[in-house]
Amino acid sequence: MITGVNTVVVWVLDQDSAKTFFTETLGLQARTDVPFGEGVRWVTVGPRDQPEVQLSLMVPGAPVQDAETAEQLRALLLKGALxxxxxxxxxxxxxVKELTARGVTFVQQPQPRPWGISATFRDDSGTCHELLQPHQQGREAAGQNT
Incomplete structure (x- = not known):
């Protein structure tokens, strides 16, 4: 059975720019940056306090997609649809205040939600991500009594 999450793919337009955004702007830790086949790199970042979780910053294209699919994915990134x-x-x-000062663009300011307080921002490739301050009962249910 599944026991956890290790890697999540985040599609980006430029790995160098994305690595800088996720590490220097958001404060994540650089984990891996190695060649992975011809002209492809495996670039990962992750939260400092969760060494078992990483984001793979992937550029659309080979070896994952054919040229047509990669172009469609790039178009969705440019549109901000992911x-x-x-x-x-x-x-x-x-x-939100700290990240705004670092140049992060928020498309939604903090709002109360059933699962906590949530805000939405775009990364440097246009993908939307959420910041979440979970409700205390959500943390307790997840075993995160903080």
Missing amino acids: VGCTFTVEDCASA
């Missing part, structure tokens, strides 16, 4: 990850934070409003 949804990425949910990142948990202790204080959503403070995180």
